[in-house]
Amino acid sequence: MRSPGLTRREAVAALAAGAYAANGIAQTPTGPRRLDVHHHMFSREAVNTFRANFDKGNPGPLRLDWTPARSLEAMDQAGVRTAMLSCNIPFGDNPVAARDNVLRVTREMNDYGARLTSDHRGRFGLLAALPLPDVDSSLREIAYALDTLKADGVGLLTSYGGRWLGDAVFQPVFDELNRRRAVVYAHPITAPCCHDLLPGTGSQVLEWNTDTSRAIWSMIDDGELAPPRVSTATRCPKVTFIWSHAGGTLLGLIQRFLGADSSAEGLARVPKPNSRLYHLRRFYYDTAVSANPIQMTALKSLVGASQIVFGSDFPFASPLDTIQRLQGSQLNADELRGVLGGNALRIFPRWK
Numbered sequence: 445m446r447s448p449g450l451t452r453r454e455a456v457a458a459l460a461a462g463a464y465a466a467n468g469i470a471q472t473p474t475g476p477r478r479l480d481v482h483h484h485m486f487s488r489e490a491v492n493t494f495r496a497n498f499d500k501g502n503p504g505p506l507r508l509d510w511t512p513a514r515s516l517e518a519m520d521q522a523g524v525r526t527a528m529l530s531c532n533i534p535f536g537d538n539p540v541a542a543r544d545n546v547l548r549v550t551r552e553m554n555d556y557g558a559r560l561t562s563d564h565r566g567r568f569g570l571l572a573a574l575p576l577p578d579v580d581s582s583l584r585e586i587a588y589a590l591d592t593l594k595a596d597g598v599g600l601l602t603s604y605g606g607r608w609l610g611d612a613v614f615q616p617v618f619d620e621l622n623r624r625r626a627v628v629y630a631h632p633i634t635a636p637c638c639h640d641l642l643p644g645t646g647s648q649v650l651e652w653n654t655d656t657s658r659a660i661w662s663m664i665d666d667g668e669l670a671p672p673r674v675s676t677a678t679r680c681p682k683v684t685f686i687w688s689h690a691g692g693t694l695l696g697l698i699q700r701f702l703g704a705d706s707s708a709e710g711l712a713r714v715p716k717p718n719s720r721l722y723h724l725r726r727f728y729y730d731t732a733v734s735a736n737p738i739q740m741t742a743l744k745s746l747v748g749a750s751q752i753v754f755g756s757d758f759p760f761a762s763p764l765d766t767i768q769r770l771q772g773s774q775l776n777a778d779e780l781r782g783v784l785g786g787n788a789l790r791i792f793p794r795w796k
């Protein structure tokens with residue numbers, strides 16, 4: 445029997461996993477390791493916060509009826525062994541004013557995520573949220589999340605109250621993450637500047653991918669229009685960055701971002717250490733809502749297939765549909781295997 449998009453072996457593994465799930469047993473599928481790095485969870489407090497702060501002008505579907513069982517079912521259908529859970533919710537345009545709520549809800553989300561990783565061992569990892577832009581509290585949450593909860597990394601938003609991740613204000617946080625060789629996964633939101641700019645158009649259509657590019661630029665900006673500066677990416681070589689949605693609008697901005705390095709000759713050269721191209725090629729990018737031949741071939745030619753990792757955006761998109769799309773995205777068998785699991789296992793070796 446052959447399920448669409450799966451090899452026979454994978455289909456058997458997926459069926460077996462589904463049977464285990466039906467029995468309520470937290471059993472992992474066998475077969476190739478597939479990791480989903482872009483997979484949302486919603487704690488009770490996160491749902492309340494999401495409802496209060498989500499874009500008013502966004503007509504997009506809100507899938508807040510999420511449960512761990514729905515995640516496991518979707519993962520089993522697609523033969524995904526492990527999903528890295530993140531809860532990237534907005535706290536409104538003025539997170540400084542909402543500080544107490546941010547601290548309380550962030551801790552609740554992280555504790556909830558950690559509970560899921562132990563209740564469903566092997567099936568869920570955790571990318572913990574930080575209460576940014578509060579730097580001191582974030583430093584405490586890093587210690588709690590990584591030391592006590594044993595989180596796999598941190599899941600950040602691309603911006604907090606109109607400051608993007610490479611902002612100097614956040615440097616103590618990135619210095620600490622660098623010291624810990626941490627994984628930083630970044631997920632977009634709508635910055636205060638940019639709500640409802642085109643009425644009737646959801647933020648996910650334009651704004652989120654744009655905010656991702658702003659965050660990437662802020663990370664690699666070494667003084668394009670100002671005096672030269674050491675970019676956060678250069679300052680933090682031990683941080684492993686994963687950007688959502690194939691880097692957002694990065695691919696359309698590549699000549700703006702790289703200048704001479706975006707020519708055929710520039711791209712063919714080994715990039716100068718700590719150049720913008722150097723950093724773009726050490727970052728990772730997920731496939732969420734980007735699993736199509738246009739973005740995948742462009743991303744592959746820019747950074748190489750080794751830097752692309754599977755992300756589904758569940759519950760907003762389906763892991764199985766994303767995999768089927770990737771199978772039609774001009775990745776060869778080795779590249780596809782790497783994208784679906786091998787590349788992410790380099791980032792998260794404990795899931796091997």
Ligand SMILES: [Zn+2]
Binds near residue numbers: 482484631732757760
């Ligand atoms: Zn998402």
